[in-house]
Amino acid sequence: MSKGITQKSEDHSKWYTDVITKAQLADYGPVKGTMVIKPYGFAIWELVKDEFDKQFKATGHQNAYFPLFIPKSFLAKEADHIEGFAKECAIVTHSRLMADENGSIKVDPTSKLEEEIIVRPTSETVIWHMYKKWINSYRDLPILINQWANVVRWEMRTRLFLRTSEFLWQEGHTAHSSEEEAREETLKILDIYESVSKNHLAIPVLTGKKSESEKFAGAIDTYCIEAMMGDKRALQAGTSHYLGQNFAKAFDVKFQTENNTEEYVYASSWGVSTRLIGAIIMVHGDNNGLRLPPSIAPTQVVIVPFFRNDDDLELIKNYINPYLNKLSNSGIRFLLDDREKISPGYKFNEWELKGVPLRIEVGSKEIDSNELTLFRRDINEKSTVPIDSLINYIHDTLDEIQVNLYDQANKFRDDNSFTADSYEEFKSIIQDGGFVRCGWDGTELSEKQIKDATKATIRCIPFDQDPSGKRCIFSGEKAKFEAVFAKAY
Amino acid sequence: MSKGITQKSEDHSKWYTDVITKAQLADYGPVKGTMVIKPYGFAIWELVKDEFDKQFKATGHQNAYFPLFIPKSFLAKEADHIEGFAKECAIVTHSRLMADENGSIKVDPTSKLEEEIIVRPTSETVIWHMYKKWINSYRDLPILINQWANVVRWEMRTRLFLRTSEFLWQEGHTAHSSEEEAREETLKILDIYESVSKNHLAIPVLTGKKSESEKFAGAIDTYCIEAMMGDKRALQAGTSHYLGQNFAKAFDVKFQTENNTEEYVYASSWGVSTRLIGAIIMVHGDNNGLRLPPSIAPTQVVIVPFFRNDDDLELIKNYINPYLNKLSNSGIRFLLDDREKISPGYKFNEWELKGVPLRIEVGSKEIDSNELTLFRRDINEKSTVPIDSLINYIHDTLDEIQVNLYDQANKFRDDNSFTADSYEEFKSIIQDGGFVRCGWDGTELSEKQIKDATKATIRCIPFDQDPSGKRCIFSGEKAKFEAVFAKAY
Numbered sequence: 008m009s010k011g012i013t014q015k016s017e018d019h020s021k022w023y024t025d026v027i028t029k030a031q032l033a034d035y036g037p038v039k040g041t042m043v044i045k046p047y048g049f050a051i052w053e054l055v056k057d058e059f060d061k062q063f064k065a066t067g068h069q070n071a072y073f074p075l076f077i078p079k080s081f082l083a084k085e086a087d088h089i090e091g092f093a094k095e096c097a098i099v100t101h102s103r104l105m106a107d108e109n110g111s112i113k114v115d116p117t118s119k120l121e122e123e124i125i126v127r128p129t130s131e132t133v134i135w136h137m138y139k140k141w142i143n144s145y146r147d148l149p150i151l152i153n154q155w156a157n158v159v160r161w162e163m164r165t166r167l168f169l170r171t172s173e174f175l176w177q178e179g180h181t182a183h184s185s186e187e188e189a190r191e192e193t194l195k196i197l198d199i200y201e202s203v204s205k206n207h208l209a210i211p212v213l214t215g216k217k218s219e220s221e222k223f224a225g226a227i228d229t230y231c232i233e234a235m236m237g238d239k240r241a242l243q244a245g246t247s248h249y250l251g252q253n254f255a256k257a258f259d260v261k262f263q264t265e266n267n268t269e270e271y272v273y274a275s276s277w278g279v280s281t282r283l284i285g286a287i288i289m290v291h292g293d294n295n296g297l298r299l300p301p302s303i304a305p306t307q308v309v310i311v312p313f314f315r316n317d318d319d320l321e322l323i324k325n326y327i328n329p330y331l332n333k334l335s336n337s338g339i340r341f342l343l344d345d346r347e348k349i350s351p352g353y354k355f356n357e358w359e360l361k362g363v364p365l366r367i368e369v370g371s372k373e374i375d376s377n378e379l380t381l382f383r384r385d386i387n388e389k390s391t392v393p394i395d396s397l398i399n400y401i402h403d404t405l406d407e408i409q410v411n412l413y414d415q416a417n418k419f420r421d422d423n424s425f426t427a428d429s430y431e432e433f434k435s436i437i438q439d440g441g442f443v444r445c446g447w448d449g450t451e452l453s454e455k456q457i458k459d460a461t462k463a464t465i466r467c468i469p470f471d472q473d474p475s476g477k478r479c480i481f482s483g484e485k486a487k488f489e490a491v492f493a494k495a496y
Numbered sequence: 497m498s499k500g501i502t503q504k505s506e507d508h509s510k511w512y513t514d515v516i517t518k519a520q521l522a523d524y525g526p527v528k529g530t531m532v533i534k535p536y537g538f539a540i541w542e543l544v545k546d547e548f549d550k551q552f553k554a555t556g557h558q559n560a561y562f563p564l565f566i567p568k569s570f571l572a573k574e575a576d577h578i579e580g581f582a583k584e585c586a587i588v589t590h591s592r593l594m595a596d597e598n599g600s601i602k603v604d605p606t607s608k609l610e611e612e613i614i615v616r617p618t619s620e621t622v623i624w625h626m627y628k629k630w631i632n633s634y635r636d637l638p639i640l641i642n643q644w645a646n647v648v649r650w651e652m653r654t655r656l657f658l659r660t661s662e663f664l665w666q667e668g669h670t671a672h673s674s675e676e677e678a679r680e681e682t683l684k685i686l687d688i689y690e691s692v693s694k695n696h697l698a699i700p701v702l703t704g705k706k707s708e709s710e711k712f713a714g715a716i717d718t719y720c721i722e723a724m725m726g727d728k729r730a731l732q733a734g735t736s737h738y739l740g741q742n743f744a745k746a747f748d749v750k751f752q753t754e755n756n757t758e759e760y761v762y763a764s765s766w767g768v769s770t771r772l773i774g775a776i777i778m779v780h781g782d783n784n785g786l787r788l789p790p791s792i793a794p795t796q797v798v799i800v801p802f803f804r805n806d807d808d809l810e811l812i813k814n815y816i817n818p819y820l821n822k823l824s825n826s827g828i829r830f831l832l833d834d835r836e837k838i839s840p841g842y843k844f845n846e847w848e849l850k851g852v853p854l855r856i857e858v859g860s861k862e863i864d865s866n867e868l869t870l871f872r873r874d875i876n877e878k879s880t881v882p883i884d885s886l887i888n889y890i891h892d893t894l895d896e897i898q899v900n901l902y903d904q905a906n907k908f909r910d911d912n913s914f915t916a917d918s919y920e921e922f923k924s925i926i927q928d929g930g931f932v933r934c935g936w937d938g939t940e941l942s943e944k945q946i947k948d949a950t951k952a953t954i955r956c957i958p959f960d961q962d963p964s965g966k967r968c969i970f971s972g973e974k975a976k977f978e979a980v981f982a983k984a985y
Contacts (some may be wrong), residue, residue: 076530103584
């Protein structure tokens with residue numbers, strides 16, 4: 008049955024937009040570059056957010072909220088860091104509307120602000136301004152604060168979830184009394200990012216360090232989780248930065264040490280965003296639409312009854328209700344789709360599009376045989392199950408689906424990850440799509456020339472590495488690092 | 497022991513700010529009118545938010561996210577509604593920063609936008625723009641969407657939590673196929689607002705309708721929950737609007753009915769905000785700081801050990817740990833404050849300021865007698881409890897504190913709620929502070945003249961009312977309504 012979406016192999020980008028539209032995940036907002044996250048998409052985001060939030064709190068972090076508005080002068084303080092993201096931003100210059108001559112409204116010119124205000128592209132500056140007020144002594148440290156917020160970076164080329172002017176994210180900003188502790192924090196968060204990606208989003212990620220040219224300009228070191236999408240391109244799915252004393256110096260944040268000396272504090276910052284929803288779609292989606300890992304599926308099990316009239320439906324409900332209660336008590340998120348005048352086939356279509364991991368079909372056939380028909384979205388296959396073993400079956404199967412989606416993604420990534428012995432081979436792989444792991448001499452020149460020629464960038468310098476005896480894939484010089492190259496979103 | 501805060505009776509406004517500062521709830525942001533919600537304040541907000549969110553979802557509502565940015569032209573569409581809130585707002589006119597001559601940054605004049613963008617003061621317009629795309633037929637209705645978001649209304653006179661340029665809130669926006677259903681929704685939400693206020697915030701509220709001059713300009717009817725603060729002033733704590741077809745007409749949102757006719761949809765909208773934190777402070781706070789209802793206290797129980805060295809602490813931990821595990825398993829939010837080099841008295845002070853409902857003190861005295869010393873923040877009294885009955889005692893006492901804080905607030909409100917037989921009496925009560933319930937002729941003229949003379953406004957026209965035989969407190973004419981007047985925040 009056609010789902011009315013473009014085939015993935017035919018046009019990946021159109022397939023992606025089709026899935027988002029048909030599964031009702033998101034829509035375009037009226038201002039260019041903005042996105043509306045529709046209820047179904049937002050429900051996925053809430054589950055992703057809750058899991059991260061739980062893990063941040065379990066490791067001692069607290070949430071807070073900092074203002075949307077930043078004085079322009081604050082961005083000047085980090086003028087060194089402004090290259091890259093902060094140039095393209097939304098600038099507030101006036102504070103009042105008034106009626107115009109035509110009975111419509113216009114900006115009141117007398118409301119011009121003395122200093123322009125920037126809509127936060129990230130909150131580092133306003134947070135460090137506050138930390139200066141809050142931090143005096145080593146007793147005030149560490150500060151382990153996270154914020155869930157919207158941020159704005161002016162974008163002209165919108166791609167839903169991946170690149171929009173406004174997006175939702177979390178940004179952690181921590182302050183410490185030593186480099187060691189701040190570095191430990193940076194990597195602790197990277198571990199959380201990796202583990203949530205793997206265990207909840209079912210997305211395998213590479214972890215490692217960014218090259219100088221790919222790192223956050225305000226950071227000493229940027230670490231990342233990097234995933235492979237269904238078109239073999241890379242997506243940076245989260246970053247964790249060791250900031251050293253950069254922001255502390257820009258905002259003059261010193262603390263009194265235990266030895267009564269004064270020192271600038273050490274810092275980390277880290278974030279993941281609604282971009283992860285894009286990753287989920289592109290890693291797991293197929294030609295029938297979305298496929299959701301059970302851990303983050305708003306509906307884990309949908310029950311579709313076959314009925315012609317109220318009596319049929321009544322019989323079905325009597326048959327399954329005792330089991331639904333048990334499902335409910337065991338914490339499964341399920342939905343009985345008893346909408347009338349909509350055919351089971353239409354419903355199948357809809358829930359497959361929306362990626363519900365498990366579907367139960369039930370009609371007179373199932374009642375007669377004391378069974379239920381189940382459909383697994385991860386393998387698109389049906390089976391029958393005795394109704395008595397339903398609850399265990401569902402728990403086991405959801406666990407299996409969670410693992411299987413990860414395994415499928417992992418296999419796809421493995422199948423499309425290569426090493427290369429020559430630059431010709433490298434270029435050919437990049438052209439076909441995939442990750443290439445190879446030697447790199449560590450120079451920006453080689454990195455830039457590879458990028459100019461192939462559009463491939465260094466996605467990360469993996470933690471686990473052994474460059475000894477290797478040569479740079481571009482220059483042929485002695486390799487300083489092993490790096491993973493790919494074309495990226 | 498002095499908490500370093502102004503006495504409530506001396507200067508209520510300064511007391512309020514002192515509590516916020518000393519209890520570390522919030523701070524002022526760098527842009528005038530903005531607020532930073534600090535971790536402790538934000539943890540309260542998360543508990544408040546979670547309770548509302550649970551109840552919205554239990555009644556069939558879904559969360560979504562709409563863009564921060566609204567085209568200026570959208571606000572013109574509801575030019576009738578713009579009076580009141582939307583005039584004072586943040587207006588984005590440019591989209592790029594650039595380096596200036598002095599190595600600092602300036603706004604790039606070439607990035608001027610064709611149409612100015614408004615930072616949402618509320619999302620009605622952008623949501624109704626989307627609803628036009630999403631609604632075609634009665635099958636698409638109802639739409640029951642809620643959004644947790646930040647909104648901006650330019651404010652020059654800031655009061656933390658009560659009046660800031662940016663604040664956090666939820667805004668529900670629902671669309672229905674009939675007036676009856678939309679009206680039912682409006683009141684269903686008001687019920688949730690009332691019940692969460694009462695059962696979780698421990699705040700008694702009046703419920704009723706706003707007068708024409710106090711209602712939301714875009715609404716047919718505005719309903720509200722109205723609370724009395726500790727200085728006897730009223731605070732509008734939440735509103736639920738029946739919008740009729742106003743926004744549907746402004747944004748041309750029609751649906752095909754079951755009878756194949758076309759009709760404009762009916763709507764409601766409703767919201768509560770971080771202003772509720774202000775209400776919690778002003779309803780429950782005392783001269784020692786905040787007092788939190790257990791239901792929304794980030795820490796419900798704090799344990800302060802008396803110890804001189806690690807051995808003492810070890811003994812205490814051995815004594816209480818088995819009980820702390822039980823507390824944890826029974827879902828109590830507690831904290832063992834074992835910070836070194838900080839005296840128990842200092843800790844008492846701090847946790848009283850922060851309003852923790854119950855404190856446990858434990859030292860060698862308690863160990864010797866197989867007891868614990870407990871301090872209830874709602875009555876500021878100590879008692880001793882056999883350690884064996886600790887868990888039950890804590891559960892029971894937290895329940896009691898929850899009820900007692902409500903009862904105290906309710907008594908205070910009752911003691912300061914009056915009826916009046918003459919305008920002289922009315923004026924005298926308003927001057928002293930309190931709510932006055934009396935007859936009103938229903939005219940804007942009387943309402944305005946009362947406001948001009950006394951600063952009292954109609955807080956609500958209670959549901960439960962009987963104006964028959966009553967006279968307007970101002971004009972002496974036959975009363976159309978009974979109304980509750982008060983000075984308000």
